[in-house]
Amino acid sequence: MLLRDLGEWELLRRLAAFAPPGQFNDDAALLNARSGRQLVVNTDVLVEGVHFSDRTMGPADLGWRAAAANLSDLAAMGCTSVAGITVALVAPGTTAWSWVEGVYAGLLDALEPHGAVILGGDCSSGSERLLSITALGQVAAGEAIRRCDGHPGDWLVSTGPHGLSRLGLALLQNELEAAVTAGLSPELQQRAIRAHQRPVPRLDAVAALHRSRPGGLAWRVGGTDSSDGLVAAVAAIAATSGCGAVLERSHLPIDPELAQLTTGERWCLGGGEDFELVLALAPAWAEALLAALPDARRIGSLVEAKPGLVCWQENGQPLTAAESGFSHFR
Amino acid sequence: MLLRDLGEWELLRRLAAFAPPGQFNDDAALLNARSGRQLVVNTDVLVEGVHFSDRTMGPADLGWRAAAANLSDLAAMGCTSVAGITVALVAPGTTAWSWVEGVYAGLLDALEPHGAVILGGDCSSGSERLLSITALGQVAAGEAIRRCDGHPGDWLVSTGPHGLSRLGLALLQNELEAAVTAGLSPELQQRAIRAHQRPVPRLDAVAALHRSRPGGLAWRVGGTDSSDGLVAAVAAIAATSGCGAVLERSHLPIDPELAQLTTGERWCLGGGEDFELVLALAPAWAEALLAALPDARRIGSLVEAKPGLVCWQENGQPLTAAESGFSHFR
Numbered sequence: 001m002l003l004r005d006l007g008e009w010e011l012l013r014r015l016a017a018f019a020p021p022g023q024f025n026d027d028a029a030l031l032n033a034r035s036g037r038q039l040v041v042n043t044d045v046l047v048e049g050v051h052f053s054d055r056t057m058g059p060a061d062l063g064w065r066a067a068a069a070n071l072s073d074l075a076a077m078g079c080t081s082v083a084g085i086t087v088a089l090v091a092p093g094t095t096a097w098s099w100v101e102g103v104y105a106g107l108l109d110a111l112e113p114h115g116a117v118i119l120g121g122d123c124s125s126g127s128e129r130l131l132s133i134t135a136l137g138q139v140a141a142g143e144a145i146r147r148c149d150g151h152p153g154d155w156l157v158s159t160g161p162h163g164l165s166r167l168g169l170a171l172l173q174n175e176l177e178a179a180v181t182a183g184l185s186p187e188l189q190q191r192a193i194r195a196h197q198r199p200v201p202r203l204d205a206v207a208a209l210h211r212s213r214p215g216g217l218a219w220r221v222g223g224t225d226s227s228d229g230l231v232a233a234v235a236a237i238a239a240t241s242g243c244g245a246v247l248e249r250s251h252l253p254i255d256p257e258l259a260q261l262t263t264g265e266r267w268c269l270g271g272g273e274d275f276e277l278v279l280a281l282a283p284a285w286a287e288a289l290l291a292a293l294p295d296a297r298r299i300g301s302l303v304e305a306k307p308g309l310v311c312w313q314e315n316g317q318p319l320t321a322a323e324s325g326f327s328h329f330r
Numbered sequence: 331m332l333l334r335d336l337g338e339w340e341l342l343r344r345l346a347a348f349a350p351p352g353q354f355n356d357d358a359a360l361l362n363a364r365s366g367r368q369l370v371v372n373t374d375v376l377v378e379g380v381h382f383s384d385r386t387m388g389p390a391d392l393g394w395r396a397a398a399a400n401l402s403d404l405a406a407m408g409c410t411s412v413a414g415i416t417v418a419l420v421a422p423g424t425t426a427w428s429w430v431e432g433v434y435a436g437l438l439d440a441l442e443p444h445g446a447v448i449l450g451g452d453c454s455s456g457s458e459r460l461l462s463i464t465a466l467g468q469v470a471a472g473e474a475i476r477r478c479d480g481h482p483g484d485w486l487v488s489t490g491p492h493g494l495s496r497l498g499l500a501l502l503q504n505e506l507e508a509a510v511t512a513g514l515s516p517e518l519q520q521r522a523i524r525a526h527q528r529p530v531p532r533l534d535a536v537a538a539l540h541r542s543r544p545g546g547l548a549w550r551v552g553g554t555d556s557s558d559g560l561v562a563a564v565a566a567i568a569a570t571s572g573c574g575a576v577l578e579r580s581h582l583p584i585d586p587e588l589a590q591l592t593t594g595e596r597w598c599l600g601g602g603e604d605f606e607l608v609l610a611l612a613p614a615w616a617e618a619l620l621a622a623l624p625d626a627r628r629i630g631s632l633v634e635a636k637p638g639l640v641c642w643q644e645n646g647q648p649l650t651a652a653e654s655g656f657s658h659f660r
Contacts, residue, residue, distance in 0.1 A: 039369060041449060043416040043464055047456040086373040088418070088462040119371060122462075126377040132418040132452075132462030134373055 004093035014097070037138045042073040045132040056172040059099045061197040062131070063106025069227060070135035071114065071201035072275040076225035078145035078206055079137035082116040086134045090126035103131070114203060143219045145206075150222030150241035150280030154302040157286050158253040159205040159277040160295040162230045166271025167258055168196030180261065188257050199275040205293060209279070212288035222280030222302075229270040231319055233278040234300070235310050241280065244305025246313040253297045269319065334423035344427070368474065370467040372403040378459040386502040389429045391527040392461070393436025399557060400465035401444065401531035402605040406555035408475035408536055409467035412446040416464045420456035433461070444533060473549045475536075480552030480571035480610030486630045487616050488583040489535040489607040489623060492560045496601025497588055498526030510591065518587050529605040535623060539609070542618035552610030552632075559600040561649055563608040564630070565640050571610065574635025576643040583627045599649065 006014070046052055046066050057065065067085060074082055087107065089100065104118070111117060119136070170176050171189055181189075202225075209221065222241055226233040230253070238245040252259075253276075254268040261267075280302050281289065290296050300313060310319045336344070376382055376396050387395065397415060404412055417437065419430065434448070441447060449466070500506050501519055511519075532555070539551065552571055556563040560583070568575040582589075583606075584598040591597075610632050611619065620626050630643055640649045 039466075041371075041416060041464070041466060043418050043450065043452050043462070045418040045420060045452045045454050045462060047420055047454045050454055050456060086371060086464055088373050088375040090375060090377055090460060120373060122373050122375045124375050124377050124460075125380055126460065127379075127458050128456060130420060130454075130456060130460075132373070132375060134371070134416055134464040136369075136371060 001097040002094055006097060014101070036141050038141050038144065040074055040077045040079050040137045040139055040144075041134060042070050042077075042137075043132065043134040044070050044073065046130060048129040056169060057197055059102025060106035060109070063103035063108075064110040064198050065106075066103075066131045066133050067107045067110035067135075068199045068201050068275060070133045071110065071116070071137075071203065072199070072225045072227060074135055074137040075201050075203045075206050076145060076223060076277060077137070078139045078143055078209075078221065078223075079203065080139060080143075080206060080210070082111075082114045082135065082137040082203070084111065084117040084119040084136060086119050087121035088132040089121065089123040089130075090132075091123075091129045092127060093125050095129065110201075114201075143210075145221045145223040145277075145279070146240075147222060147224050147237050148240035148242075149220050150237045150243065150302045151220075151282075152243045152302050152304045153283070154222065154280040155283050155286035155298050156234060156237075156245060156247070156300040156302065157279045157281060157289060158226070158230065158297050158299045159202050159279070159293060160274070161253050161255055161268075162226060162274045162276065163254055163258050163264060163268035163271045164192045164195035165199065165273040165275075166196075166267040167261075168192035168194070170263075170267075172196065185257060188255060191255075192258075195274065199273065201275060202277045205277050205296070208292045209289060212285065212292040214284045214288055217282060217285055220282070223277055226274050226276045226278050227272060229272040230274070230278065230299075231269045231310055232272070235308050237278065237280050238302060238310060239308030241302065242307045243302050244307065244309040244311065245300055245302050246311050247300040247319070248298075248313045250314070251297060251299055253299055331427040332424055336427060344431070366471050367468045368471055370404055370407045370409050370469055370474075371464060372400050372407075372467075373462065373464040374400050374403065375462040376460060386499060387527055389432025390436035390439070393433040393438075394440040394528050395436075396433075396461045396463050397437045397440035397465075398529045398531050398605060399603075400463045401440065401446070401467075401533065402529070402555045402557060404465055404467040405531050405533045405536050406475060406553060406607060407467070408469045408473055408539075408551065408553075409533065410469060410473075410536060410540070412441075412444045412465065412467040412533070414441065414447040414449040414466060416449050417451035418462040419451065419453040419460075420462075421453075421459045422457060423455050425459065440531075444531075473540075475551045475553040475607075475609070476570075477552060477554050477567050478570040478572075479550050480567045480573065480632045481550075481612075482573045482632050482634045483613070484552065484610040484632045485613050485616035485628050486564060486567075486575060486577070486632065487609045487611060487619060488556070488560065488627050488629045489532050489609070490604070490625045491583050491585055491598075492556060492604045492606065493584055493588050493594060493598035493601045494522045494525035495529065495603040495605075496526075496597040497591075498522035498524070500593075502526065515587060518585060521585075522588075525604065529603065531605060532607045535607050535626070538622045539619060542615065542622040544614050544618055547612060547615055550612070553607055556604050556606045556608050557602060559602040560604070560608065560629075561599045561640055562602070565638050567608065567610050568632060568640060569638030571632065572637045573632050574637065574639040574641065575630055575632050576641050577630040577649070578628075578643045580644070581627060581629055583629055
């Protein structure tokens with residue numbers, strides 16, 4: 001069944017079945033807002049050939065990933081609840097309905113654990129497939145995570161390992177030499193592919209942040225997610241917080257097996273799309289968070305230095321621009 | 331200057347200049363929500379070759395139109411205030427910065443009269459240019475306009491003329507025979523082209539609706555905007571309200587000069603993209619609204635009939651499917 005066979009109205013009717021009853025009935029969606037809360041809204045677009053391809057991701061993976069990437073941005077803002085998403089879908093008329101169905105099923109799979117729903121959206125024909133998603137969430141007033149809220153002396157904490165998503169992509173694209181791939185444990189290969197296809201937005205880490213906050217400490221959390229890469233995340237926090245950062249090379253959040261690959265460290269630093277949180281916290285809070293989140297690791301500190309400068313703690317050398325993430329349009 | 335020359339970060343930096351200071355600094359935007367209000371969110375996507383082309387619209391017109399189309403959906407929900415929009419921009423690396431700059435200038439022009447701002451967004455390379463916009467607005471709790479809130483006996487009111495946008499498109503595309511175009515007054519031609527390139531979201535009509543509400547009458551307004559065409563709007567209200575509709579052929583909201591064209595009535599009924607509101611109101615409220623809004627016109631009534639059936643009042647004949655709007659993917 002092709003979209004050109006269904007027509008727009010039938011397509012919308014089928015899509016509406018994925019949303020709460022009546023949700024698609026109006027021109028726009030209604031949400032209840034409560035006082036003492038701030039609304040958080042985020043938009044991300046995923047384009048075929050740029051962010052995804054049939055070679056590396058099935059439609060359900062794509063849907064999951066699209067929703068997860070948006071929810072990761074909400075987590076990076078400190079959201080404690082997610083209302084839902086709107087979805088703009090563009091695809092050629094020759095696209096199979098089953099592909100769209102798979103995408104929406106994947107979206108729902110990613111939303112459900114967080115009590116979030118598809119709020120509405122739009123669709124259009126176009127020469128290439130893409131998804132543009134806007135996610136809406138809430139954060140208690142005064143308890144947001146901002147990139148600019150880091151201070152020199154803060155510990156930098158990563159909520160999980162980095163480089164796995166890039167390894168997963170490499171495996172899916174057969175980038176590695178056969179001997180290298182054969183040397184990797186099946187367990188790591190599976191974990192890497194899952195990290196690429198089904199990243200988990202770290203809303204749980206926001207909850208852990210609340211639980212682990214030491215009594216008497218005011219809310220102040222610098223942070224962002226690592227969708228553009230670990231170094232890019234650290235640099236963004238440092239730059240907007242008006243300070244520098246040092247990373248401990250011996251404490252990189254990298255899987256020991258991945259660290260053996262020639263490209264391992266580079267993928268950890270700049271592979272991108274791991275969707276972990278990178279946080280700048282007062283040391284006491286950071287220590288409590290590390291105790292509460294087993295996969296979290298201290299990776300360095302914010303320091304008095306040229307804003308945005310990221311150096312190795314061990315030798316003071318700046319990390320090279322090659323470690324930064326992907327740039328569109330180049 | 332091309333986007334591939336700027337690179338993503340420089341592009342984002344330039345885009346940020348169109349938003350309030352610091353608005354693009356974080357992963358997502360913060361909005362204050364107030365109690366007693368409902369948040370309204372709407373997403374629309376505009377694709378080159380489908381919704382716009384360089385032949386019929388400059389970049390500033392495109393930006394205006396993209397924002398206006400979204401704000402029109404907020405008006406159709408009864409929004410009394412608009413917070414702003416998020417913008418996902420996809421374009422090939424060969425796109426000129428001046429084109430993007432023009433689009434964002436047009437977006438701002440459309441937002442400013444409503445006190446709305448660009449809240450955030452995303453951008454990506456892609457083979458065709460497109461905009462996906464999400465608009466956020468507020469409506470007082472219990473005072474939304476819903477498609478399903480019409481009742482048999484309601485008057486159907488159009489807030490303005492229909493078919494002008496389609497005439498404007500025809501003029502821009504040189505669809506009409508030269509003799510036909512020559513027979514149209516320059517004033518109408520200008521008005522039609524402006525209706526196509528710079529549609530005005532009818533948020534003023536929502537204000538008029540509030541002002542004209544007769545004392546003692548509870549809030550109940552069925553309605554939608556006519557972006558998909560006049561008949562499509564009437565049919566949508568009727569279908570979701572569980573009733574039928576009759577249209578008075580002698581009272582169509584059409585410019586007298588346009589009515590002389592062979593295609594005039596068809597464009598009025600199904601041309602689409604006029605972005606007026608089509609409302610179903612208790613007769614007393616409708617009369618008061620007509621007095622308050624000079625361009626508004628009573629076009630018919632909701633009636634007990636098969637849900638969604640739209641007939642001519644004069645002879646009871648159903649309007650044909652040919653009058654309905656554009657369908658994607660066909």
